[in-house]
Amino acid sequence: METDLKNRTPTHRRKGAGDLKAFCKALKTYDHYLLSCHVAPEGDAIGSILAMNSLLRRLGKKTSVVSEDPFPERLSCLSSKYWKQVDQIRAAPPRFQALVLADCPNLDRIGRVKQLLNPDTVIFNIDHHISNLYFGHYNYVRPEAAASGEVVFDIFKSLRLALTKEEATNLYVALSTDTGSFKYSNTSARSHLMAAELIRCGIRLEQINEGLNATYSLSKINLYSRLFSRVRTAENGRIAWVVLKREDLRDSGATYEDTEGFIDFLKYLREVKIAFFLIESSQDSEIRVSFRSKDDYDVNKIAASFEGGGHKKAAGCTFRGATVEEAERIILERLRREFSSR
Ligand SMILES: [Mn+2]
Structure with missing residues (x-):
């Protein structure tokens, strides 16, 4: 029905x-x-x-x-x-x-x-x-x-x-x-x-x-250590992001639930204004994206340009039919435009 x-x-x-x-x-x-x-x-x-x-x-x-x-x-x-x-x-x-x-x-x-x-x-x-x-x-x-x-x-x-x-x-x-x-x-x-x-x-x-x-299992710590080693930045550190691949969960033994909250660590980087976290979901060619921002940067607006939304400082969107590399490139382009217009 x-x-x-x-x-x-x-x-x-x-x-x-x-x-x-x-x-x-x-x-x-x-x-x-x-x-x-x-x-x-x-x-x-x-x-x-x-x-x-x-x-x-x-x-x-x-x-x-x-x-x-x-x-x-x-x-x-x-x-x-x-x-x-x-x-x-x-x-x-x-x-x-x-x-x-x-x-x-x-x-x-x-x-x-x-x-x-x-x-x-x-x-x-x-x-x-x-x-x-x-x-x-x-x-x-x-x-x-x-x-x-x-x-x-x-x-x-x-x-x-x-x-x-x-x-x-x-x-x-x-x-x-x-x-x-x-x-x-x-x-x-x-x-x-x-x-x-x-x-x-x-x-x-x-x-x-x-x-x-107090929710950390050893596998969650192992997952986070993998992700920490792959944090990338752009725009003089004002953008930071990480990509989570399905094999990261498989190899660390962690679950999707364990990924919740990880993005907050990206916000702890001193220079960061906008952070995002790309998650390859369990469903084929679906990428979930979370955004966080500091100061007056508005990630609700960014997420909305990809048919997502949320709040000014915490928002998300989903890409369907895209690879994680494509989603990453599209988001970076959008964010670079955001910084160049300031
Ligand atoms: Mn809420």
Whole structure:
């Protein structure tokens, strides 16, 4: 059942941040919700969705959490009890009326979960990506929020639901992931105030942080050492990048999940303004690219020129039908133009 969702005309689409009260009121309307997030989900996507799942259950709703991907091992401080992969539910897909998405800038990013939707599915879109397409019938999008978890926090407040310890843990993981443990420039006073409130809920900070950060296996270290030895730079060190080939995973015994976070090391190079990381994906001729930037360099704009997007300082895109060398050359050309126009 492949549904063409692009041709639908949502009847009550709202632009801008969206009216939080109307959004929350509509959330009370339906009986059974499907919850999902972008493919290759990380802490913000998962923490936000799990918190929303709990919220909907407290409102007496039936829920199903479905993703294309397995629950990441590194998020073992969160509960995967409700997590199902598309393939696991293919035989008996849940009957739901509405879809709640968090941290997902456009509908294609949910991957094969899209096959579960039908033309009547009502979509609730919760996000903080500047590139969000407002594809929902109800959109609550706050690009100034550091994480989707911050946006979900607003929804709890609006519904006057005091957070349980588990919900607070979900939201802390969301916030901590997207702020780089409260280091990135998107971290605001509000992020810290929110964190303070979550800590007051009795979350186990040390355990959570160890779970999030002490994630290195020997094979991951071996992978990183290969990648470190191949860091390349251009434009007097202002551009830095690394290419990951499939054989790097095979030879080091590491996994795709182990590659998450590697790009941050490129940002630690003193001169770097824009870093990118090319990953040859498990699917043939598909290259996933992550970008990071410093100062006022905007990688959302760069990624958007390749039909990707994200945030000003962290974005991504996918090349299909290209070799990693071609993708590398095209991106470098684009970045060189960016530097020459300054
Ligand atoms: Mn996010």
